[in-house]
Amino acid sequence: MSMGPKQAILAEFAGVARALGHAHRLELLEHLGQGERGVDALAARVGLSLANASQHLQQLRRAGLVANRRDGKFIYYRLADDGVTDLLTALRRQSERNLAEVDRIRRGYFADRDSFEPVSREDLLERVASGLVTVLDVRPQDEFGQGHLPGAVNIPLGELQDRLAELDPDSEVIAYCRGAYCVFAFEAVAALRAQGRPARRLVDGFPEWKAAGLPVATSF
Amino acid sequence: MSMGPKQAILAEFAGVARALGHAHRLELLEHLGQGERGVDALAARVGLSLANASQHLQQLRRAGLVANRRDGKFIYYRLADDGVTDLLTALRRQSERNLAEVDRIRRGYFADRDSFEPVSREDLLERVASGLVTVLDVRPQDEFGQGHLPGAVNIPLGELQDRLAELDPDSEVIAYCRGAYCVFAFEAVAALRAQGRPARRLVDGFPEWKAAGLPVATSF
DNA sequence: ACTTCAATCAATAGATTACTTGATTGTAAA
DNA sequence: TTTACAATCAAGTAATCTATTGATTGAAGT
Numbered sequence: 001m002s003m004g005p006k007q008a009i010l011a012e013f014a015g016v017a018r019a020l021g022h023a024h025r026l027e028l029l030e031h032l033g034q035g036e037r038g039v040d041a042l043a044a045r046v047g048l049s050l051a052n053a054s055q056h057l058q059q060l061r062r063a064g065l066v067a068n069r070r071d072g073k074f075i076y077y078r079l080a081d082d083g084v085t086d087l088l089t090a091l092r093r094q095s096e097r098n099l100a101e102v103d104r105i106r107r108g109y110f111a112d113r114d115s116f117e118p119v120s121r122e123d124l125l126e127r128v129a130s131g132l133v134t135v136l137d138v139r140p141q142d143e144f145g146q147g148h149l150p151g152a153v154n155i156p157l158g159e160l161q162d163r164l165a166e167l168d169p170d171s172e173v174i175a176y177c178r179g180a181y182c183v184f185a186f187e188a189v190a191a192l193r194a195q196g197r198p199a200r201r202l203v204d205g206f207p208e209w210k211a212a213g214l215p216v217a218t219s220f
Numbered sequence: 221m222s223m224g225p226k227q228a229i230l231a232e233f234a235g236v237a238r239a240l241g242h243a244h245r246l247e248l249l250e251h252l253g254q255g256e257r258g259v260d261a262l263a264a265r266v267g268l269s270l271a272n273a274s275q276h277l278q279q280l281r282r283a284g285l286v287a288n289r290r291d292g293k294f295i296y297y298r299l300a301d302d303g304v305t306d307l308l309t310a311l312r313r314q315s316e317r318n319l320a321e322v323d324r325i326r327r328g329y330f331a332d333r334d335s336f337e338p339v340s341r342e343d344l345l346e347r348v349a350s351g352l353v354t355v356l357d358v359r360p361q362d363e364f365g366q367g368h369l370p371g372a373v374n375i376p377l378g379e380l381q382d383r384l385a386e387l388d389p390d391s392e393v394i395a396y397c398r399g400a401y402c403v404f405a406f407e408a409v410a411a412l413r414a415q416g417r418p419a420r421r422l423v424d425g426f427p428e429w430k431a432a433g434l435p436v437a438t439s440f
Numbered sequence: 441a442c443t444t445c446a447a448t449c450a451a452t453a454g455a456t457t458a459c460t461t462g463a464t465t466g467t468a469a470a
Numbered sequence: 471t472t473t474a475c476a477a478t479c480a481a482g483t484a485a486t487c488t489a490t491t492g493a494t495t496g497a498a499g500t
Contacts, residue, residue, distance in 0.1 A: 006247070006401050006402070006403065007243055007247070009401055010243040010246045010247055010250075010401075011243040012315055013240075013243075013246055013311055013312060013315045014240065014241050014242050014243045014245075014246055015241075016311060016314060016315045017237050017238070017240035017241040017246075017311055018237070018238065018241030018242075018457095020233075020234065020237035020240075020241075021234050021235075021237040021238030021240075021241045022234050022238075022457090022458085023227055023230040023231040023233075023234045024458095025234075026230045026233055026234055026237075027226070027227070027230055030230075038476080038477095039476075039477060039478095040476070040477085048459090049459075049460075049461095050476085050477075050478095051459080051460075051461085051462095051477085051478080051479090052458080052459055052460080054476095054477060054478060054479090055458085055459085055478085055479095056458090058478085063318075064314075064315070064317070064318025065314070065318070070466090070467090070477095072467065072468065072476090073466080073467050073468065073474095073475065073476050073477085074467095074476065074477085075476075075477060075478090080317075080318055081317065081318075083313060083314050083317055084314060086310060086313075086314070087310045087311065087313070087314040090306060090307045090310035090311075091233055091236060091237055091307065091310075092233060093303060093306075093307070094236060094284075094285070094303050094304060094306070094307040095232055095233045095236045095284070097284070097300075097301065097303055098283075098284025098285070098300050098301075181225075181226050181229050181230070182226070183225065183226065238487095242487090242488085244488095258446080258447095259446075259447060259448095260446065260447085268489090269489075269490070269491095270446080270447075270448095271447085271448080271449090271489080271490075271491085271492095272488080272489055272490080274446095274447060274448060274449090275448085275449095275488085275489085276488095278448080290447095290496090290497090292446090292497065292498070293444095293445065293446050293447085293496080293497050293498065294446065294447085294497095295446075295447060295448090
């Protein structure tokens with residue numbers, strides 16, 4: 001069991017990597033990227049039992065990827081810092097580069113939805129500055145409230161059909177949601193274009209925006 | 221067993237993360253960062269049985285992190301691309317930020333060795349341009365041959381005491397080796413300073429240099 | 441053909457991980 | 471105190487992962 005200094009350090013790194021090595025934990029991290037949440041809410045959104053979610057969250061905590069605080073009866077988890085989002089982005093980059101599998105899945109499910117070029121963060125900033133676009137946040141209201149792009153309008157995807165009137169029909173809509181693999185933004189763009197309205201999606205989501213150090217607004 | 225598109229993609233990402241989730245595999249990747257190597261050589265350096273090393277390497281290959289080619293009886297592995305080094309760097313960054321454990325280990329083993337400020341890549345380039353320093357590569361000769369910093373002198377750590385005459389006693393030495401956790405560079409700096417010679421170490425190693433897109437020289 | 445040797449494959453035992461169930465802890469309110 | 475509830479803990483089973491052993495494949499050389 002004796003280990004050199006290097007082996008000991010590499011074992012620590014490996015521990016962090018292993019904490020990322022489960023789809024459920026990655027999904028928990030994706031949700032935590034939106035903002036602080038209680039265990040129960042997380043479990044419900046990811047579709048895990050409470051005990052199971054709690055255990056996954058504790059693993060993430062042991063790896064230093066998330067932190068938590070108690071408020072009354074509730075325990076709220078959050079990402080340990082913005083570096084976590086960077087690590088997740090690096091993981092996604094490398095995975096996409098080499099895994100034909102990812103591409104195959106994307107093509108299969110997201111089909112033509114991807115055919116309209118996504119908008120980069122820089123493009124979005126430019127267009128917002130010149131007042132040409134409406135930025136649309138299609139996440140649920142509570143996630144919007146915890147943090148969103150400045151000037152964004154919040155219409156959760158399920159309400160989009162009923163609230164089309166709230167969107168200026170003459171300006172292009174740029175939709176975003178949780179991240180690069182969140183389907184909400186795809187769906188929103190498809191729905192808007194079906195109405196003959198110009199719409200595109202932001203290339204990734206809120207956590208990446210925040211991690212890039214760009215301004216964030218909150219409500220409530 | 222049915223999975224949405226997101227779950228399927230996250231499962232792929234998790235697979236890549238799990239491939240990084242073992243100290244032996246991280247060490248294999250560190251060695252592969254120096255350049256292409258045969259299975260036997262890797263197994264010997266990391267201290268694994270041949271079969272075990274082979275299986276770890278295949279796991280890395282399945283995750284798309286390394287590639288291999290056959291040449292006669294030998295099979296040579298290499299990093300799939302420079303992005304792998306970036307991902308490893310991101311993993312190290314995040315791990316260091318949050319794990320007191322890493323710091324504790326570092327302090328315990330590397331002690332005062334760290335007390336002389338390491339040199340950044342930019343600093344090194346500047347000093348080389350003005351001819352003020354000797355760049356010293358203390359890795360084994362074969363690793364040096366596969367790629368090294370331009371203008372670097374190769375004296376493996378074990379031979380340093382006997383070959384001090386080869387180093388200009390008036391110019392500062394900047395030593396480097398495999399990476400941020402390779403002890404060779406620490407040892408070399410300690411040995412040189414014990415002789416009263418000015419010496420510091422590069423903040424990280426050859427793979428990071430190469431991944432940063434800086435020029436690389438080869439011999440043989 | 442036969443031998444040699446690098447590397448992989450196959451099978452196994454032991455360790456670790458994931459998820460469930462039911463009990464326990466900690467806080468707030470009745 | 472008692473009750474209620476969020477979250478954790480504990481225990482057990484099924485599944486997965488690691489490392490060893492010995493057999494097998496593939497490319498050279500005799």
